[in-house]
Amino acid sequence: MGTATPEDAISGALRRPRRPLIAKRRHRQFVLTYLFLIPALSIFLLYRLIPLGWNFVLSFQFWSPTKPAEFAGLVHYEEMFLFDDVFRVALKNTLIYMLTAPIGIAIALGLALLVNTEIKNRGLYRTLIFLSYPLMPVGVGIIWGWLYNEKVGLFNFVLRSLGIIDEPIAFLESFSTALAAVMTAAIWQILGFFMIILLTGLQNIPNHLYEAASIDGANRWRQFYRITLPLLRPAIFLCLIIGIIASFTSFDLIFVMTNGGPGRATELLITYIYKTAFQLGQFDYAGALTVVMFLLFVAIAALANILTGGDAGKVDIN
Amino acid sequence: MASRVMNNYRHWPIHTTLVIVCILMLVPFYWVIKTSLTGENLFNYPPSILPQNPNPYYYVDAWYFVPFARFFLNSVIVASMTIVANLILNALAGYALTRHFAGKRVVILILLSSMMIPFQATIIPAYLITRDLGLLNTPLGLALPAFSHIVLIFVFKASFDAVPNSLIEAARIDGLSEWKIIYKIMLPLAKPAVATNIILSFIWSWNDFLWPLMIIRDVNMQTLPLGLSSFQSYFEDTTGSLYAFSVMVLAPGLLVFLLAQKAFIRGLTSGASKG
Numbered sequence: 001m002g003t004a005t006p007e008d009a010i011s012g013a014l015r016r017p018r019r020p021l022i023a024k025r026r027h028r029q030f031v032l033t034y035l036f037l038i039p040a041l042s043i044f045l046l047y048r049l050i051p052l053g054w055n056f057v058l059s060f061q062f063w064s065p066t067k068p069a070e071f072a073g074l075v076h077y078e079e080m081f082l083f084d085d086v087f088r089v090a091l092k093n094t095l096i097y098m099l100t101a102p103i104g105i106a107i108a109l110g111l112a113l114l115v116n117t118e119i120k121n122r123g124l125y126r127t128l129i130f131l132s133y134p135l136m137p138v139g140v141g142i143i144w145g146w147l148y149n150e151k152v153g154l155f156n157f158v159l160r161s162l163g164i165i166d167e168p169i170a171f172l173e174s175f176s177t178a179l180a181a182v183m184t185a186a187i188w189q190i191l192g193f194f195m196i197i198l199l200t201g202l203q204n205i206p207n208h209l210y211e212a213a214s215i216d217g218a219n220r221w222r223q224f225y226r227i228t229l230p231l232l233r234p235a236i237f238l239c240l241i242i243g244i245i246a247s248f249t250s251f252d253l254i255f256v257m258t259n260g261g262p263g264r265a266t267e268l269l270i271t272y273i274y275k276t277a278f279q280l281g282q283f284d285y286a287g288a289l290t291v292v293m294f295l296l297f298v299a300i301a302a303l304a305n306i307l308t309g310g311d312a313g314k315v316d317i318n
Numbered sequence: 319m320a321s322r323v324m325n326n327y328r329h330w331p332i333h334t335t336l337v338i339v340c341i342l343m344l345v346p347f348y349w350v351i352k353t354s355l356t357g358e359n360l361f362n363y364p365p366s367i368l369p370q371n372p373n374p375y376y377y378v379d380a381w382y383f384v385p386f387a388r389f390f391l392n393s394v395i396v397a398s399m400t401i402v403a404n405l406i407l408n409a410l411a412g413y414a415l416t417r418h419f420a421g422k423r424v425v426i427l428i429l430l431s432s433m434m435i436p437f438q439a440t441i442i443p444a445y446l447i448t449r450d451l452g453l454l455n456t457p458l459g460l461a462l463p464a465f466s467h468i469v470l471i472f473v474f475k476a477s478f479d480a481v482p483n484s485l486i487e488a489a490r491i492d493g494l495s496e497w498k499i500i501y502k503i504m505l506p507l508a509k510p511a512v513a514t515n516i517i518l519s520f521i522w523s524w525n526d527f528l529w530p531l532m533i534i535r536d537v538n539m540q541t542l543p544l545g546l547s548s549f550q551s552y553f554e555d556t557t558g559s560l561y562a563f564s565v566m567v568l569a570p571g572l573l574v575f576l577l578a579q580k581a582f583i584r585g586l587t588s589g590a591s592k593g
Contacts (some may be wrong), residue, residue, distance in 0.1 A: 029419075032496050037425060040407040046447060049462040051440035058442065114336055119329045127579065128340040131347070134575040134582065138543040139568040141551060143350045146561065152351050152358065152365045161364075184371040188346070193586065199588040249438040252527040254548055260434040270438050277442050278532060284364035287442050294439040298399040301434065 052294070058287035059275030065283070076288035087289065089264045090272040094293075097183060097250065097268060098300070101243025104187045105236060108194030115195070116202045126199070130192030137189065144185040148172050148257075170259050175265045182257050182266055185248055194239045201235025202228070237308040241301055248297050269293040354565045357558020362554050365433055376558035379568065383552075384563055388538060389545035390570075396541060397523045398462045403465040404519040405512065411466070412474025412511075413500050433468045438528065445532050454533050460541070469513050477511035478504050513581035514588070517574065521582070524571050542567045 035283045059076055063069040082085050111129060115122045132140070147154045148171040156168040171181040205228065213223050254260060260267040260275070269289060277286035355372035358365055380386065415426070437444070444463060453459030481504060489499050505512060527543040534540055540548065546567045550560065575582055 027498075029417075033414045033417055033419045034408040036496075039470060040411035041425070041428065043407065043466045045469070047437070047444050048432040048435045048440060049428070051443035052435055054443035054446075057442060083513065087328075111336075111339060114332050117329070117332055119332055119336075125336045125340060129343050130583075132343060132570070134525075134571060136527075136543055136568055136571055138525075138527050138547050139564050140346075141565050142546065142560070143346045146353065146557075147346060147349060152363050154345070154365065157363075157365055187462070188343070191343070196583055197354075197587060242386065245436050249436050249528075251438065252543075252557050255531075257551065273441070274528070274532075277445075283442055283446075290439055290442060294435070297436065297439065298434070 023283055029264065052278055053296075055287050055290050058284055059246075059291045062282060063284045072284065074125075075294075076285050079285070080288060080292065086264055086267065086272060090267045090269045091292075091296075093179060093265075093267055094248065094269045094296075096179060097186075098244055098247045100183050100186045100190070100247050100250075101240055104190050104243060105198070105239045107187070107195050108191050108239070109232075109236075111191070111195045112198035112202055116199055129195055132189050133192040137252035138256050140185060140189050141253045143179075144188075144253075145172060145257050148181055152208050173262055175262055178258055178262060178265045182250075182253055186247065186253055187256070190243065194243070197239050197242075198232065199237050201232045202238070205231045220288065233308045239303060240304040240308065244300055244304065248293065269296075329389055350561050350564055354558060354583040356360055376562035380563040380566065383559060384545060384549055385537075386545075386563070386566060389540055389542045392457065392539060393524060393541040395457045397520050399457060399461040399530060400464050400519050400523040401516050403461065404467060404470055404515050407466040408471045408474050408515055409500060409505060409508075409512075411471045413496075413504060415471070415475045416478045429468050429471065437463065441523075441528070441532065443486040444529075448533055455536050455539050457539070459533050460526075460530055461523065463529065464519065464526070467519060467522070469588070470585070473514050474508065475512050476588065477508040481507050510581065510584060513578060514585035517578040517582045518585045520574060521571060524574075 025035055060074070061069045062072045062074055062075075115125050115129070148156075150156060150168050150170040150173065153171075153173065156165075160168065161164045169177060171177045209227050209231075213227060218226065248268075250268065251274065254266055254268055254271050255274075258266040260271050270293065273286045273289045273293065273318055276282050276289060352369045354376055355374070356366070356369045357376050404577075415422070448454060448459045448462070452458070453462065485503065486499060489503055494502065525543065526541075527547070530541050530544045531547075534544060546564060549563065
């Protein structure tokens, strides 16, 4: 690779005293390269890697801000898996909530195919569909909470006017609809993002593949299954990963719209973690919950990788 | 000509579908703006679809009721710090990554694995670290975890990779220091990457909610999302004002997005297009 290690540079300087300039320059370059990297790396060390390790250690301790740490072994995990009903509900809700990713991607794929055609104003369509993505999630929660309002919300009004329902539905206050209602708002927000990513993927598929396929007599569905979908895999993987991260971390919408209610009907792991740590002060137990949430995320991301073809992770490395 | 007409004729189902989708996507925008102008509340059934007697009264009300300017200023301060830090840190790191050096694989591995750690999976120790640094309740504490985004480092790297090596060599022979090479040659040639860095770090900082919720206790230090969520409960009976306030909070971010749409989307798709 022709890479100069510091050892190379230093021993080079020792062995060839007549050419110290080059060795010195290489050494300087090496130091300078790391000097450029250190500020960014220290942020990730301080706020990603160290916290992840600390959190792991915390989950095996008894600890609170007022008392010193004490080894706890698996006590927190035992409590979580054997006795904590809220954890079980939050876990189930988080898994259901993750469906926002595949549902959103399926709808967005249809939209991406539509706005990828040679039609007029497609730029305008793209912008309008994308417009919800950069919105502040807290604002999205407030707007959708108002749309779902039982008495004068737009949805109830439309459904009643059309005669679909007789009695107004309290979407966010009823156990059967609250989670689906929040998920709908989440899909509304992220749909445009999925569409743009998939659109980029579609535009990267060389046109001659379709031409060749149609000469060979493949119809549109066949072309879609045999060319479009396989070649879209990296883009779909990216959407899945970001969609899964988004649903794991969809704190803002839940906090503003339902705060986990009614009861625990919309409690997600992330909202439960927040409440456990910052409202109840049980940092150690919340740490254990976080470890489970993170491992679950890694497992599902790996699964998504396999489902989309195995090597889709390569997208990131280049 | 005939084929063109045929084409347009064939397109109308697509147009119809897209128009319906766009209307569905825009309804929430319309409804919040309408409510902010008419102030219909829980006693107005049925709600009117078109605004009746629109007036700016609720905006005035919200302006006096909420320390909007204070929240806005806090948000601007935090976002500015984040943007400047991202430009410097990401440009430096992106430039370093265009070169060959010992340990590059390890550095890239650290970056890619950090990318797979959602910030939400680290909030408790992140809070404790910020507390130990004495940064609770400060703008710096709010901005620090977002000082560098890995995706944005790679946006800079990709852009710098496109600069011909001969140009950099020539600059070196002319005696330009590495700092000057970045500042005088790389950054001017990477304007789109700079724009992408600014807009994405801005939007992410502007919309951030969970982190400020954890580390801000003082009302005077609250940013817009916090202000919006905490004043939600105060507005129970004054529906119009809450939605006027929501519009005031949402408008700046949306405006910035519309002005820099291209740079924004380029940043989001940089991962997808490389596959």
